[in-house]
Amino acid sequence: xxxxxxxxxxxxxxxxxxxxxxxxxxxxxxxxxxxxxxxxxxxxxxxxxxxxxxxxxxxxxxxxxxxxxxxxxxxxxxxxxxxxxxxxxxxxxxxxxxxxxxxxxxxxxxxxxxxxxxxxxxxxxxxxxxxxxxxxxxxxxxxxxxxxxxxxxxxxxxx
Numbered sequence: 001x002x003x004x005x006x007x008x009x010x011x012x013x014x015x016x017x018x019x020x021x022x023x024x025x026x027x028x029x030x031x032x033x034x035x036x037x038x039x040x041x042x043x044x045x046x047x048x049x050x051x052x053x054x055x056x057x058x059x060x061x062x063x064x065x066x067x068x069x070x071x072x073x074x075x076x077x078x079x080x081x082x083x084x085x086x087x088x089x090x091x092x093x094x095x096x097x098x099x100x101x102x103x104x105x106x107x108x109x110x111x112x113x114x115x116x117x118x119x120x121x122x123x124x125x126x127x128x129x130x131x132x133x134x135x136x137x138x139x140x141x142x143x144x145x146x147x148x149x150x151x152x153x154x155x156x157x158x159x
Contacts (some may be wrong), residue, residue: 041091045154051084060147063140070139071114078111085150092153100153107146109156115139 010062055077085104087123092100 031084042156044087044091045157048084049151049154051080052147055080056147060144063144066136066140069113069114071142074111074114078108082108088153091157093156096153102150103146103153107150110143110146115142 052060059067089097089100
């Protein structure tokens with residue numbers, strides 16, 4: 001064993017220093033890139049969460065002021081929400097990317113249509129008003145679920 005240690009010691013003394021220097025440099029660059037990427041990912045997650053919570057105040061997490069026309073209400077907010085979606089998409093793992101995009105598309109279609117798949121057919125009768133209230137509650141629940149699904153993608157980065 002002593003002979004082996006002596007041979008290794010002689011090799012280290014006679015070996016050129018540039019490969020070790022290169023290895024240390026590569027390690028430093030790798031650690032630096034990882035730190036920068038973690039900082040960017042943390043910023044993207046914070047931006048995503050804050051945009052969704054700021055732009056959807058009154059609609060999520062608790063419905064305190066549901067607009068009469070959801071599509072008109074969401075129209076100016078969609079570009080900001082889309083930007084947050086795009087920023088976070090860079091950090092979503094490849095195996096979740098399809099589901100993430102599908103969830104966004106579901107949200108986007110819901111927001112653009114105002115949650116109305118069947119259109120306005122009501123004329124204002126008592127039965128129609130009760131139906132409208134039920135539809136509104138279903139709209140709110142569907143909206144809440146879609147937003148919860150979108151925000152769930154950030155949970156994996158908050159550990």
